[in-house]
Amino acid sequence: MAKIILITGGQRSGKSSHAQNMALQLSPNPIYLATSRIWDEEHQLRIERHKADRGNEWVNIEEEKELSKHKFEGKTVLIDCITLWLTNFFFDNDSAIEQSLEEAKAEFNVLVQQEATFIFVTNEIGLGGMPENPVQRKFTDLQGWMNQYIAERANEVYLMVSGIPLKVK
Template sequence: MMTYISGGERSGKSGYAQKLALELSNQPVYLATAKVYDGNFEERVKRHQAERDHRWTSIEEPMYLSQVLPSDKVVVIDCVTLWLANFFSMTKSNRDEALRLAKTEFDKLKEYKGQLIIISNEIGMGLHGDTQIGRDFVELQGWMNQYIAKSADEAIFMVSGLPIKIK
């Protein structure tokens, strides 16, 4: 089973995903895709960690998620945007190659026997990018979001902390 949760920044995606995971399991797994690049982001990561209690197992993997998934668990993957940024960076901002690599890795996740709860951002609803690299990343994110949503059993859009079921 795969649940896809998207929405804008600070829309309540992570909180909703964590609540859902705890409804499904007493021992969920949190799979973080972020790389910490600066002090501001480090503080954000610490806030996220503080939201999770002793019931959670945390795993950090920036790209190859299928290699670290535990067997048959409820897993929250947070988040697609940072995961894609890692591929985008690795390919030196090659949108098409990053999309190919991300789709290849995501296809491996489709075989998972547990419950995946995948969090992503809807960045295409914001301001238009000033630079070509910014516009390329928004396109990459949009295409990957569509790819994941199509495969998901359930899709939720978060607005102002409220879940809207879209699939």
């Protein structure tokens, strides 16, 4: 049976740092499952900097959408992040919320059938008010619904506020 931990919060709230510390407490060699596509040169440099900051104890895997194709039995896996992962579905599906949500839920369900500890990092993008752009509103809805889906299934949920983890569940 999988153990699911969800860490959520705003941008630069300390989510990833907290998740990394938690993973290192659970395993000497955790897996870092990065979901981001490389959008431009600045983004590539940011990704390389993050990899270097993590250190050699991490096993790094980059996977844009098909997280469950990797075998994680008995491992501690940090998935960073759900927001970028959903972005990949959203763009590939031409902003179709229902299709993106269905595909992401199905992939999540297969992933967590593995007996492993999964630490998911996500963003609470809906805290900042109603986006002006219709595409942003659609994505905010998608993100909120997926966060709820994962949180409902999670053993533990943490909300990061200014670098401080608040246990929600």
